[in-house]
Amino acid sequence: MFSLLVVEDERWIRRGICETIDWTTEGIRLTGEASDGEEAMRILARHSPDIVITDIVMPGMDGITFLKNLRDQKVDSKVIIMSGYSDFEYARNALKNGAFDYVLKPIHEHNLLGVIRRCVQELKHKRQAESELHGLIRSARETLFLARQRLFEMILLRKEPYSPGWIAEQMKTLQIDLHPTRTRTFAVKIVDWGRKAETDRDRALILYALCNMLEETGRRFGPAVAFPVHHQTTAGEAELAMLHSESDPHGRQEPAIVSDLPRLIDQAGLMLGVRISIGYSGEAHLNGLSEMFEEALQAAAFWFYDGGGSLCDAKRLASALQADIPYYGPAAWDRRFVSAMNVGDLKLLEQLVRELAEHMYAHQNKCLPLTIRRGLKLLFENVNQKSDAFHRRKQTDSTVTLDLPPCSLEAFADVLLETVSRALQDDRPSRSRKWIVERALQYIESNRDHTVTMNDVAAHLYLNHSYFSKVFHEEMGETFSKYVLRSRIEAAKRLLKETPLKIYEIAGQVGYNDIRHFTKIFKEFEGLTPMQYRDYGI
Template sequence: MLIKLMVIDDEHWIREGLKQTIDWESYGVHFMCDAEDGIEALKLIEENPPDIIISDIRMPTMDGMELFNELKNREIDVKVIFISGFDDFAYAQKAIKLGASDYILKPIEEDDLIAVVERCVGEIKQKNEMNCKMAELSGRVRESLPLAKQKHLEMCLSRPISEQELLSKWETLQIDLNPNKLIVLSAVVHEWGDRRLDETGCSLLRYAIGNLIEEIFKEAGIRALACPLHDNEYSDVALIVSSCKQDVSGQYNEVLSCATRAIEEAFEVLGVRISIGASQIGDGRTLLFTFREALTNSVEYLAQGTGRIFGPTANDNEPLNVFAVNTVDEPYLGMKVEALDTAWLNRIFHAIKLKDEGKLSDLLDQQITLLQDMVQQTSALAVRREMNSHIGMLLSRWQDMCQARNGSDSCMLMYHQKLQLYRSPLINWKHAVMSAFLMKDTSASGYGQKYTIDSALQFIQDNYHLGIGLNHVAKQIYLNPSYLSRVFHAEVGETLSRYLIRVRITKAKELLEQTSLKIYEVAEQVGYRDFRYFVKNFKELEGITPSQYRNYGA
């Protein structure tokens, strides 16, 4: 299927030139139509939306930037490539920051334009393939997990069940799990991918995540059954795992290995970021309590970051702090929740109402500091519960304000945006709130991920000279190293190790040019402990040795 292209420019000869001089179909593109300004284009787009738009910036009636903002407001998913004269360069740069795909300066070079269009075509096809995979996974789950089985699993996780009832039901529903050795995993979704999902969309994605995790365990020879949780305040998918192995340690290692792969493939295949909590081994009669243990452990992401596994032996073979199984039902121990009281709520909402970004940022920084202190004194789940209550009141006030202002739901948050607030770790809390209520980035999904990568880049810039590596960066920003490696490559376009080498070699070149330090001293200054490895990396990147570079520069 060809990708649909539209060209918008007030100069007829440019439109005709782009239409006639390039064999678009040979690049998998159908030249759909053209328009002379934004108003005419908007009418055509409403009737038949294109996949890619090539637009001039300055046009009469409605210019390219105004059209671009209108498309974003209407949530029309389209790639926009701006063409501009030199005088419009600043506008083009602004457009890129707001989400445009690229800009090309006039006069237009055909090869440059085709390269940008081919990149957009590749991104569109990749996104379509991912959506197809998600739909396929969702469909397969709905076929393989009848409603009766789903309801029974939900019941097992919500109330005690007798052994006789369990065995009878499992035989009837053909649940092939060993009821005497069960581990429960609780998966939490923090970011829902590059999608604007309503409640139904999030439900389908939970099915897809559950099916993906089931398949990973099946490939490892471990029996497992997923149970999407559509109404749980803290968890999105539960997984019940059984094994016939007598070696408890070996069984846990296999389960945790599969859980690690699930976190990585959830991002790679479905574009979602998850964390997983694991329980100890229980049996069918205690599923309620093992699930509560897994759920309690999963909420450790609040302080320790997302994309990790929390539970027994999940951290370098040392047990994490597993809270009592009845923690979910305990009151807040009578602690004064200063950071989440009505006074704080009023101050934060007042800053949101006034769109005072600076004031809101300061308040959230203070709130995070108080919440971090609270997590040290009590369970992460207790703090999460109080935060969710705080979020509920904030959303209620926001809804009332939106309806009072314009009598409509036009400024209401999407369903997945609300979930991201309820699932946000402390490290992303400020950005989640500001993104949602100040509409800092209505594209929704990538914001938390971009902030994570920005934090990694900043840490590298500040500490490259200390001999840091992937594990140091991952520990600093609370991520699993393997998961960080994948996310970093997807966002930056190269591996973290390669990026770190480039940073160090760039700094080394500066020292070679500006100082009289010996070569081995330069290597130490930029974080290398092995002089030969420094020379090897330098030559691979620059094509010459450090000594040759210094002499050449001189």
Template sequence: MIRALIVDDEEWTRISLCKQADWKALGIELAGEARNGISAMELIRERKPHIVITDIRMPAMDGIQLMELLHAEFPHVLIIVISGYSDFEYARKALSFGAFEYILKPIETEPLMSALERAVDKLLHERERQADYVDLYRKANLSELLSKEKVLTRLVTSTASDSKEIENALRRHDILLDWPRTAVLAIEVANFGEISARRYKQDKDLAHFVLANVIGELFRKYPRTILFRNIGKDNELILLKGLDEEEDQTNMASLYEDCRLIIDTVKQATQFELNIGIGREFTELTDIHRSYVQACEAVQNAELVHASRVTHFDEVSSRNEYYIYPNDKEKALLYYVGNQYKGQAVALVAGLFEEMKRNAALHPQSIRSTALGLIFAINQALSPYQASINGLGIGNAENTIRSTRLTVDELSADVQRIVIAAIDYLSSRKKTGSYRGVEEIVEYLGTHFHEEITLGGVAERYFLNPAYLSRIFKNETGQTFNDYVNTLRLEAATRLLKDPTLKMSAVSEMTGYMSEKYFFKKFKEHYGCTPTEYRNRKA
């Protein structure tokens, strides 16, 4: 049975969620409720839920802090975030910590059930995958398929819940992990593709053999170590380091320092450049995957924490502040990009990253999320042109920012490069006269003319300078903005006047004229007669 936990400081919300979903039909058992992150973590450690449904704003420990703890301790738990705050930054934070779904309050049954169904499907699929893998373990003739490297790779890269199954699988392949404590080291080979092509003629197996032998020899001084390549990643090796109960921080510091020497030695001997991330130690084999995830996160975020090639996960997780750039900065960026103010846009981006760089307590994921938020804003500025950043010939910017090992300065430079590319693209489109933005505005006016519409309001919606919009609108349509809107309204009025049951006040209001007197005035100016006279003629 799949277990779920509800976390919200409002009792009526917890009660509503309990009653709103058909838990039995979904195959979900409610494991409990909590009113904040602190009490939630106690229940999570005790009852081991598979799904956590949490609010963002809560006392004592809020939803973002809870997600950070879950991300570190229980990375396999699926998190569904509920919040009454539609601010993009909250969603971005939630997603950066692996939130499975984000639902806004008031919670409607359909999106809630849909999110829960998807979560159940994902969990069941993972169980089936693990069951298939366990079944493979039990087959006697798979010695070639299940080599030690494949077994160990699967062990660290997949979540598992049965330590006995793991021990039996390892024993069948003569692999012993019977140490009191263990740490996982993820060893990234930054230039594996380049060196294997240049020095080993694209023979990746030979490159792996050389690399593993050199690194293995250098780690030989350490007892209780197992080194193997990650079968799923060409550029990664994994080291399992066993620790005795009496081994203290001094021993770990020695290992930490020796990793730096090993990196230098490997570079001199093979030209391979290594980055090493170290996960937290664990005592239960079922926690090996968590330590591996932490080691990978340490490698990925090392440059955002310090300039070292060896990073412990604690150096990443100890940074617990989150940056939310002001809305006025985002609006300013949209305005600068939309109007091709390149210098101002680049300076704004540079200033934001310089501010983050000065804050040594910022979580690396917060810095990446800010970069992604800026990209999201730039895409908004490009949308009136039916364009996006990925179509500007600069690669997949979002993937680069999400997964590449970058410094704050490199992230800043990447976003500045994207800003420049977006502005250059907009400038070229306008020079060739192919401005689809006016077409989109015309479409918008055609469906919203009955609302209160102003040139300034539409310019703000499409991130344009009002004077500039006024000029290009006249060039493209042959009418001023106000004349165009007025024509749309009056044409709609003539259609409505064909219905004799509609009062003039209703026709006036339905076409966007808040004053009936003003409606009569504009109608007569345009058609040479009053609306009443027009209706009588058409009757």
């Protein structure tokens, strides 16, 4: 809808224009009326209408002066002049000064509407053209932004050097003016997204704003380009990266931008509600961007030890790199954790989580924080694979996925334990003692034709054999070995009654390779040999 201002010194004409035409039907909203040019200028100081209908001869400021003032103040309204036959030359002068059109007095509604409708149509075309232009500009900016992001992600992921001059050529194409031999890489990790990031869209907007803040900070000290990095690029260890070349790096031990980065960290918390940590590399050639980014990631990861909201440079890595060793976690931790999850033993799970946290603390001086985090991810992947394999065999959907919690080492044990406890509560029906026995019986029945030991079943269920023996005995009212013997004899009795199979064939089907041993066990249970049992038809 377009806005309209009516300027006319004769009140009855002004009111007639305002009230006799159904402006809403024409897609127009009447926003004001004035009795002369001076009053109209005061209204225009508050808001600028799309269309102005004005008389040309008025006391004080006439229509021509009013029109010139509009143009001087660059008010972009469409002005329609009302003119009598006697002042037609005024109307021609008004058209020369930028009026859209004129209508002759006395005003006839259909004549005025004809001009108004043409004006509205032109305004619509103008809005559409502006919208298309803004769309093209926005699209060009987004395309350039995405192209830069794609280029740098390719460079950051590639370990082998590019051909000489290729990176410089791409930089020139994408209007990036980084220094070819003096560029530094920054990695930004969002440690805590805060309360404002409730949806994916919220996170995207926060990330966009933080990216702009980072690049603006960088450009105060030299050429800079900042961009988001996909989760796959850094495995979640950074959300943003920036490449920066200092304008005047000489005579400084640290880059000048470092003085402003603590303020950026504070602003991110105050304005966006996020806690971030920043790591940065030393200066190097653009061909070494991959190694520089790894340095920045390693530096940024010290938030895991420090708790976040920190700034760390690659110098801190120098001594730590000499002692850095791979991290695998406590011995057999993944297998033990899966067993505890399958049993649903929260006390045992808590012991395992605390054990893992203590193990990481013990390795804090031996491993870089990023080394520990990467080791944890592999450890948790092993847990998930073992758990998935178990549930596939059991044909159940109940599975708990273990993810690396987004918290510092200090909070790690509590956060992980809370996550596991909540998942265990949601999954508890399938983790009961009854569930364990049911799965054990299914396994025994499906392997009836060969010897099955208690250790076999416990391993199949990822359970400690002592715990499984205790649960089985309490739930079934007899020991595992006695149940297996009894179930085999029951199966043999059915086969003796219902089939013509020979005794040695029946012995083989119920898991006995030695017919004499089978006969002995059968007689101990039934007081008869298998042959006597068949002959008597009991």
